[in-house]
Amino acid sequence: MKPEEILKKRWGYDAFKPLQREAIEAAFAGRDCLVVLPTGGGKSLCYQLPAAAGRGLVLVVSPLIALMDDQVAAAREAGLAADALHSNLKAGPKREVYANLAAGRTELLYVSPERLLAGDIYSLIGERLVLAAVDEAHCVSHWGHEFRPEYRRLTEALDLFPKAARMALTATATPAVREDILGRLGLRSPEILIGHPDRPNLIYRAFPRRDQVKQVLEAVRRHPGEGGIVYAQTRKDVERLAAKLKEEGLSCAPYHAGLGAEERRRAQDDFVNERLDVIVATIAFGMGIDRSNVRYVVHANTPRSVEHYQQESGRAGRDGLPAECTLLFAASDLAMHRWLAKKDLHLSAERQRALEKQLKDIGRYAVSPVCRHSLLASHFGEPYPAAGAAQAEEGCGACDVCLGETKGLPEEEARLTAKKILSAAWRCEGRYGTGYVVNLLLGRPGERVAANGHDQLKVFGILKEAGEPAVRSWMDQLIVQDYLEVTEDEEYPLLRITAEGRALCQDRGEVRLGLPVKPAKDKKKPKALKLAGGALDEAGEELFGRLRAVRRALADKAGVAPYVICHDSTLVELAAHRPATPEAMLDVKGMGEKRVKKYGAFFLDAIAGKRDLPE
Numbered sequence: 001m002k003p004e005e006i007l008k009k010r011w012g013y014d015a016f017k018p019l020q021r022e023a024i025e026a027a028f029a030g031r032d033c034l035v036v037l038p039t040g041g042g043k044s045l046c047y048q049l050p051a052a053a054g055r056g057l058v059l060v061v062s063p064l065i066a067l068m069d070d071q072v073a074a075a076r077e078a079g080l081a082a083d084a085l086h087s088n089l090k091a092g093p094k095r096e097v098y099a100n101l102a103a104g105r106t107e108l109l110y111v112s113p114e115r116l117l118a119g120d121i122y123s124l125i126g127e128r129l130v131l132a133a134v135d136e137a138h139c140v141s142h143w144g145h146e147f148r149p150e151y152r153r154l155t156e157a158l159d160l161f162p163k164a165a166r167m168a169l170t171a172t173a174t175p176a177v178r179e180d181i182l183g184r185l186g187l188r189s190p191e192i193l194i195g196h197p198d199r200p201n202l203i204y205r206a207f208p209r210r211d212q213v214k215q216v217l218e219a220v221r222r223h224p225g226e227g228g229i230v231y232a233q234t235r236k237d238v239e240r241l242a243a244k245l246k247e248e249g250l251s252c253a254p255y256h257a258g259l260g261a262e263e264r265r266r267a268q269d270d271f272v273n274e275r276l277d278v279i280v281a282t283i284a285f286g287m288g289i290d291r292s293n294v295r296y297v298v299h300a301n302t303p304r305s306v307e308h309y310q311q312e313s314g315r316a317g318r319d320g321l322p323a324e325c326t327l328l329f330a331a332s333d334l335a336m337h338r339w340l341a342k343k344d345l346h347l348s349a350e351r352q353r354a355l356e357k358q359l360k361d362i363g364r365y366a367v368s369p370v371c372r373h374s375l376l377a378s379h380f381g382e383p384y385p386a387a388g389a390a391q392a393e394e395g396c397g398a399c400d401v402c403l404g405e406t407k408g409l410p411e412e413e414a415r416l417t418a419k420k421i422l423s424a425a426w427r428c429e430g431r432y433g434t435g436y437v438v439n440l441l442l443g444r445p446g447e448r449v450a451a452n453g454h455d456q457l458k459v460f461g462i463l464k465e466a467g468e469p470a471v472r473s474w475m476d477q478l479i480v481q482d483y484l485e486v487t488e489d490e491e492y493p494l495l496r497i498t499a500e501g502r503a504l505c506q507d508r509g510e511v512r513l514g515l516p517v518k519p520a521k522d523k524k525k526p527k528a529l530k531l532a533g534g535a536l537d538e539a540g541e542e543l544f545g546r547l548r549a550v551r552r553a554l555a556d557k558a559g560v561a562p563y564v565i566c567h568d569s570t571l572v573e574l575a576a577h578r579p580a581t582p583e584a585m586l587d588v589k590g591m592g593e594k595r596v597k598k599y600g601a602f603f604l605d606a607i608a609g610k611r612d613l614p615e
């Protein structure tokens with residue numbers, strides 16, 4: 001069977017997504033390859049389809065044990081003989097996995113690196129292995145954001161099967177990480193397939209943080225009844241925010257490493273199974289979760305790097321439908337990251353340099369009044385829009401800058417404003433903190449200011465009109481652009497002008513300053529926010545809601561996550577096309593033969609207006 005036919009028959013899809021066909025063909029040709037595709041780009045299909053071709057066993061090495069069972073269930077939905085082997089497996093199921101392997105029945109085997117390296121399955125894999133896929137391949141690199149020592153040993157195992165092709169997959173890889181993957185996993189003259197990192201269905205926003213609770217609530221309230229994740233920096237932040245959201249009557253739970261294993265498992269389960277709308281979490285949350293209809297991700301604090309941001313925000317909208325990613329920035333978050341990292345005494349000089357660069361990059365991302373889609377793409381070394389694609393006149397239409405919610409100050413005004421702030425800092429000679437300099441610029445008389453005679457300075461009150469939030473945000477912007485720096489003495493963080501800052505005061509260098517624009521009261525939501533870009537009318541949305549309820553009932557009955565039954569995008573298609581027969585349903589994107597057979601009748605009932613849920 002041709003790959004297209006397998007795709008249609010097993011998964012119900014008409015066409016490959018970018019680079020899937022190339023990856024699959026490399027696998028069929030026995031050639032190694034590296035696949036870099038953004039989240040939602042369809043990486044799993046690259047190794048699942050070869051497994052469905054019946055040519056032998058496909059092995060998938062993945063560090064995400066918590067995800068494996070759901071991945072296996074989803075693969076089985078496409079009719080694959082799939083199993084998983086990891087340390088949490090009970091004796092009974094484990095025996096079955098071994099028996100399937102020994103009998104040569106297994107088509108797709110998920111395995112954790114530890115379990116693979118234990119070595120006892122090598123002889124069972126034997127000659128049948130045609131493809132070894134290494135998922136989350138960036139874990140092999142120090143330069144990535146999730147280094148895993150066991151990944152460095154994977155070649156030991158892979159080298160035992162020289163005939164099997166190798167496929168390394170990851171969502172985020174800067175050029176340095178890519179090089180590391182190629183070398184460390186021993187890919188042999190590999191085909192290199194790098195997709196464009198942009199996620200066009202995500203709306204990115206980055207705002208200066210003013211009132212954390214209020215700003216988080218605003219973002220959450222735009223999505224009543226929908227799934228979302230709020231990331232905060234510390235456990236305390238998480239507890240505080242979760243309590244606030246609960247007070248506001250939202251369906252939400254906290255998640256961080258300080259909670260008991262049982263409590264964490266329950267929060268995660270409830271979220272994945274759509275019994276819970278909002279998770280407030282530290283970055284401990286996410287590696288093991290797969291809910292494809294997360295409609296928004298809010299960062300209440302600044303993440304540690306652009307890679308972290310891409311990974312965490314990327315958990316929104318995996319189903320390809322519109323979703324929102326909001327980042328609330330404050331320069332103090334970066335100082336906190338630095339402080340947390342310094343607690344780790346083993347931080348090498350090299351890691352420390354890497355950290356400083358990461359902090360600088362994420363700070364620039366957050367405060368530059370420049371299209372966020374283009375900033376992200378360029379961080380990963382790609383042009384935006386992708387080569388050959390046309391740039392719309394009003395920009396991407398999916399970020400705060402292009403939507404006109406953040407505006408850059410005109411060049412001259414930015415320079416002038418920066419000079420005012422910088423000269424105040426200069427006057428203070430690096431002996432005071434940020435708050436002091438802010439008060440000075442706002443013209444707030446205070447004992448210390450008066451005692452120092454600073455109320456006589458020309459800069460005293462010079463930015464009174466702008467107001468405190470603007471002045472604070474501009475300072476943050478000047479910090480990430482290296483014109484100001486915050487240094488620590490024994491007790492207080494002090495604000496200091498840098499050499500670059502002094503040069504700027506003499507009109508050498510360029511500066512960019514931006515600010516959120518007050519939204520008009522009745523400003524419409526961006527169009528893309530509507531489900532499927534407004535593809536559904538009101539009756540369609542109502543039907544979509546009922547189909548979701550049917551899916552949840554089916555999932556509960558089967559003991560799997562709703563997305564294993566099918567994705568939101570498939571429900572949207574069903575609601576839009578309203579097929580009336582199983583045959584018509586086969587034409588709906590994402591259904592496929594097995595799904596229609598198993599669930600078709602229940603969905604047809606819902607479409608026909610029957611209200612009973614499956615029991």
Ligand code: ADP
Binds near residue numbers: 016017042
């Ligand atoms: P990734 O692992 O790259 O984040 P997934 O493998 O989870 O992405 O796939 C993301 C979504 O895209 C899933 O819902 C999957 O079913 C869907 N998908 C994969 N391949 C195709 C295709 N060729 N056409 C349509 N949808 C696809």
Ligand code: ZN
Binds near residue numbers: 372397
């Ligand atoms: Zn934009």
